[in-house]
Amino acid sequence: MGSLSQGMKLGLRDGTAVGLTAGLLGLMYALAALESGLRPLETVFYSLVVYSAAVQFAALGTDTAPGALLALISGSLFICTRNVLMSLDMARDSRGRLVELLSMAGLVDAAWAMTRGYKKEDVWGYFWGQAIAIYVLWMAGTIAGVVVPLPEHPLITAAFAATPVVFFSLMIALLWRNGVNKLPHLGAALLTVGAAKVLGLPDTAAALLGASMAGFAFAMLTPLEAVTADAGDKS
């Protein structure tokens, strides 16, 4: 239990830094949601129960007609493939405990990327700490967005528009910092550009095709060694 608490403490500490950036995303979502016609309480409700910026942004302004709802759900399934992949990756470290499965409710890119770089024991305590800190700050950002009036300024608008791209760039930087091989990531980016701009696929489909091809080629064609130095040693 002492070990779990220590991991969780570290997770909460590191998760606070990451969570502040997630809070910015929450704030940005709140502003966009209010502009699209959601009421303040509905905006907070979405962040509370859905807890996925990409899915929530995709849902903004959705019609309630059955066809539109079906398109929204199927689109969300596509967006959630990242969750599926991260969940599978986390399962490699599982010891089959219920507490590990429950922690997956807080699985977001930032918590996953940080946990991948965690070198000590008690990965699950650390992950729980990350998940709690990021969720709390995400909600704080959303609530701030619906209650605090922000001044309209081109610099603020531009900063909000840039937040998702800059945030995800940092997730990649964290992975690289942890010693993960960069080759498949660069391959995925190049193949995605090709699929989107040459084949003309929609962005999500292009991203999935590019990622699948790069990941599969890397896993099958390169020598069998751990992608990260610490892989498999943390559980």
Add this chain to the structure above:
Amino acid sequence: MRLDVVLIGLALSAVVMISRMGPFALLAGRTLHPRVRKLIEVMPGCAIAGFLITWALPSEGEAIVEKLPLWLGSLTGIAICWPTGRLLLSILAGLSVASLGSLVF
């Protein structure tokens, strides 16, 4: 709160939570072939890279120069985060460069 908003929120929540917990429940504790293990380890990063690049590319009717501030902001963030690991400083610097760049481009 409107009922339709609540129902859509709950439906999306179900989709998201199943995508987070379902694969874990299926795979936890299973022995995997090393190649499959390697594929699972590398795929999330590939997906993040793929999604990231689609957001950073110009959309229909948009000039590439309009996305330049995003690229500069991202590269600034990476340049700080990669060697130092300081996430908050990285995102603040990245967003500052991106927003200032949007005034120029």
